[in-house]
Amino acid sequence: MPAPTPAAAIDPTRFVLMHTSHAGNVGAAARAIKVMGFGDLVLVRPRFADVLTREETQAYASGATEVLARARVVDTLAQALDGVTHACATAMTPRDFGAPAQAPREALPPISAVGHRVAFVFGGERHGMANEDVWRCHSVLSIPTAPDYGSLNLAQAVQLIAYEWRQALGGFDVVPATPPPHWADAQAVQGTLAHWREALVAVRYLDPAAPKKLLPRLNQLANRLQLTREEVHILRGIARAMQASVAAAGGESGSRDGTDCGSGIN
């Protein structure tokens, strides 16, 4: 058995593609594993022996070309599993015995907890994994798909397994795209509601003699909004503008059609 390469020694996860037909899938798989922080790719007897250097492969790999540069092509699954202590098959074909198929979300956390050097093995696009190869593996993963259409593209399957394995290993952080919001405190929200109450009376939407449930409803709405300080400024500005417009019009709103402008809300 050849000694693990230094790169493999620091990457405890290997992705093995068996008998891959489409160069694009090899490139897309390289990208899929890199985006989840993995980099050890082994191909077992791909359809094209030169698949790693084909133009289509490189194009689908996008920026993951160094995963292709490190990848190996071997003849057998046994060779692909050198150094691996736990191999997960991804297989759906019926077998008369063997490890039961498990969903990745349930199966992977226990495997990640016990310090294995893990390989995920994927069958070819046409026939999936041969039973002889499934039996070499320690566990069998099946991605739960729609009962009437389970036809998952190979690179998509690699992406989902790489994602679930990364999650089982603890996951990556989400990168914040916005600065942290400055939330308005309860006092600021109540002040805004009081200000709006005055403005709604001024514009004759709220009748102070029959307020019904308008204020508690607005209070609920304000709570659900989880307002920021900037938004409190906007809402107070709108209230001020309502009050100023009424004042400029002579102290009352222009209810020109004479209808009752009460809220109608109970």
Place this chain on the structure above:
Amino acid sequence: MPAPTPAAAIDPTRFVLMHTSHAGNVGAAARAIKVMGFGDLVLVRPRFADVLTREETQAYASGATEVLARARVVDTLAQALDGVTHACATAMTPRDFGAPAQAPREALPPISAVGHRVAFVFGGERHGMANEDVWRCHSVLSIPTAPDYGSLNLAQAVQLIAYEWRQALGGFDVVPATPPPHWADAQAVQGTLAHWREALVAVRYLDPAAPKKLLPRLNQLANRLQLTREEVHILRGIARAMQASVAAAGGESGSRDGTDCGSGIN
């Protein structure tokens, strides 16, 4: 606002692709959502107006062509969101304010719990989502990726979000590929161990006068094996064959080189 189509009425989830450049990604996205049991796809101003009927799109859709047949092409995100009550952006570009980016696994279960008609909105391959479109959405999802390489292919992102959303909705069952195993009970395992003890004495691997910890170690191994009844039959058959070989050779094993064949295990 147009009334929802009958098909949309029974499918509470919509996938919206903005300004898609590559026909293959549209087809692969159709396949990705169908495999997770969804079927409502809307394209906002794709690069090719005829993308739904292009040969490349159909090829990448594999068996998901009826998703393409049902899909709509519209001019604006507002049109794409008709009937939608909660829109999730998928965006990583920095914004000066807005909903904080959340990981799908954390963000989606609460959304699924409150009965929304949900849309997932994906930006184009080149520039992602415009901030104006992100601000139309209720929440922002970010798939956690490797810090040094977050370049997720569009169809892969659609696949991961469709998968996480299906999981949040309760998930599909894993289809069993093997019949349920017939586990061996504790008595059958202990009987097998006792049989092996006799056979190991017969082949002079175990010295009954100095058994050390061999039996408890084999007991631990047998427990970890979680043997089936068929495997118990195999192990008992091997033990019988060992005993029979020794008996045929005249009642003792042929330790021809005279070395101590004790287990050496403590």
